[in-house]
Amino acid sequence: MGVDHRPRFHLLPREGWTNDPIGPIFWGGRYHLFHQANPEGAFWARPHWGHFASADLVHWEHLPIAMSPTQDGVDADGCYSGCIVDHDGVATMYYTGVRGAVGPAQQQATCVATSTDPDLRVWAKYPGNPVTVPPVGYDLLGFRDPFVWRDGDRWRQLVGSGIAGRGGALFLYASTDLRSWTFLGPALIGDGRAQGEDWTALMWECPALLPFGAPDGGGSVLLVSLHDETRTHYPVAMLGSFDGREFVPHRMQRMDFGPDYYAPCVMVDARGRRICWGWAWEARAAGTQGVAGWAGVLTLPRVLTDHGGRLGVEPLDELRRLRSTRLPVTAEPCADGWRAAGAGGDTIEVLVDIAPVDGPVGVRVRCSPDGAERTEITYDRARAVLRVDRDHASLDPGALGGVYEGPLALGAEPLRLRVFVDRSLVEVYANGVTVATLRIYPSRPDSLGVEVFGPGGDPPVTRFEAYRMGSVFDPPGARPVTR
Numbered sequence: 124m125g126v127d128h129r130p131r132f133h134l135l136p137r138e139g140w141t142n143d144p145i146g147p148i149f150w151g152g153r154y155h156l157f158h159q160a161n162p163e164g165a166f167w168a169r170p171h172w173g174h175f176a177s178a179d180l181v182h183w184e185h186l187p188i189a190m191s192p193t194q195d196g197v198d199a200d201g202c203y204s205g206c207i208v209d210h211d212g213v214a215t216m217y218y219t220g221v222r223g224a225v226g227p228a229q230q231q232a233t234c235v236a237t238s239t240d241p242d243l244r245v246w247a248k249y250p251g252n253p254v255t256v257p258p259v260g261y262d263l264l265g266f267r268d269p270f271v272w273r274d275g276d277r278w279r280q281l282v283g284s285g286i287a288g289r290g291g292a293l294f295l296y297a298s299t300d301l302r303s304w305t306f307l308g309p310a311l312i313g314d315g316r317a318q319g320e321d322w323t324a325l326m327w328e329c330p331a332l333l334p335f336g337a338p339d340g341g342g343s344v345l346l347v348s349l350h351d352e353t354r355t356h357y358p359v360a361m362l363g364s365f366d367g368r369e370f371v372p373h374r375m376q377r378m379d380f381g382p383d384y385y386a387p388c389v390m391v392d393a394r395g396r397r398i399c400w401g402w403a404w405e406a407r408a409a410g411t412q413g414v415a416g417w418a419g420v421l422t423l424p425r426v427l428t429d430h431g432g433r434l435g436v437e438p439l440d441e442l443r444r445l446r447s448t449r450l451p452v453t454a455e456p457c458a459d460g461w462r463a464a465g466a467g468g469d470t471i472e473v474l475v476d477i478a479p480v481d482g483p484v485g486v487r488v489r490c491s492p493d494g495a496e497r498t499e500i501t502y503d504r505a506r507a508v509l510r511v512d513r514d515h516a517s518l519d520p521g522a523l524g525g526v527y528e529g530p531l532a533l534g535a536e537p538l539r540l541r542v543f544v545d546r547s548l549v550e551v552y553a554n555g556v557t558v559a560t561l562r563i564y565p566s567r568p569d570s571l572g573v574e575v576f577g578p579g580g581d582p583p584v585t586r587f588e589a590y591r592m593g594s595v596f597d598p599p600g601a602r603p604v605t606r
């Protein structure tokens with residue numbers, strides 16, 4: 124029997140392709156989350172808006188495609204990413220209408236649609252679309268992913284872009300009626316020549332601007348996903364200030380140091396929490412993906428916090444409701460630590476705290492009994508680095524490997540890991556500040572083990588808990604009633 128790689132407690136449609144999560148909004152008593160979708164197959168093409176709804180942010184329902192391209196329309200070749208705002212009781216969607224094949228001649232422009240359906244299933248496109256077209260006088264690499272928000276008595280729109288030979292760019296617009304927009308200029312232009320940690324590519328996708336730190340002084344965090352003409356890279360968060368016209372970045376950090384995380388979007392909930400979803404793409408051969416019939420998954424909802432002036436991140440508290448069983452654990456010695464017999468599985472959450480000690484410590488998940496398959500998470504306190512290693516995650520040569528490192532300076536603090544393993548998706552959260560998303564495709568049905576390791580085979584573990592997780596689409600006895 125083959126190994127099932129389809130995640131169970133993460134969001135993905137029944138079939139077809141998924142990329143960016145978009146348009147999260149609380150509406151009519153439920154949360155709605157949309158995503159870029161190709162219902163025709165497990166490959167990117169002609170994006171639509173797929174749709175999920177939830178009463179509790181944890182258990183979700185599949186809803187039909189909410190927005191589709193119109194033949195011969197300004198969005199004939201795709202309804203790309205965007206956002207949804209509440210315009211005096213009317214749900215108002217901003218998306219990028221795309222016409223023409225991918226390439227320099229393709230037209231990208233902001234379009235509007237509205238819904239008065241309490242379930243947000245039915246949307247009417249504004250006949251005057253598009254409402255915002257690219258500014259003249261720039262050699263642009265793209266113009267997409269509108270982010271719209273209310274700023275006092277005006278609305279503002281930021282559009283992701285890039286200027287050839289110069290760097291990523293965000294263009295800013297203002298409106299009072301959400302239809303007619305005035306161009307205010309670039310809110311920020313990146314330096315495409317910067318290298319190393321300051322590298323920001325040539326094109327910025329999926330912008331989001333949120334209050335952060337001291338909002339009275341314009342304290343804000345700007346999220347952008349870095350793209351260049353050929354590749355999708357990773358999202359960054361820029362902490363800085365916004366004065367209504369320009370964003371001035373003070374510091375920048377990666378949002379996730381794993382290889383498979385992109386296009387985060389954020390909803391601020393009634394409690395003021397910044398809840399963030401991202402896209403985890405596949406890391407296996409396109410052929411296998413086609414056979415599976417699905418590709419792409421959304422990451423768990425994460426709360427973005429102010430972690431002493433840095434952007435911190437924690438899994439949403441309510442995710443505890445996904446735990447179905449606490450797994451009994453017996454420690455059995457293995458080469459450099461112990462195997463948590465009883466705690467294994469392919470849909471589990473593992474919590475491990477390890478006291479400070481000299482030498483690398485960590486956890487392995489999805490280990491085969493002989494260790495031939497394993498995914499390793501290591502904390503190197505001396506280097507203040509957290510590492511995820513999927514070089515041995517799979518014996519399938521079509522599954523990507525790689526070792527990835529992110530900063531984690533703990534001083535005298537214990538390591539606190541929370542690891543979510545959902546078949547082919549692993550999310551690692553450490554100490555409220557460092558997070559990594561990676562896809563793995565173990566080939567053996569017995570690659571289910573969990574191990575803890577450390578110096579002398581005796582890691583100073585102060586907490587170990589493991590839970591089997593339920594399905595995000597299958598709340599026992601609590602499925603929302605729908606039409």
Ligand code: FRU
Pocket residue numbers: 142143159170203204205219267268328329355385386
């Ligand atoms: C990011 C992105 C967006 C675009 C969408 C198209 O992954 O390229 O810029 O709107 O995907 O599906």
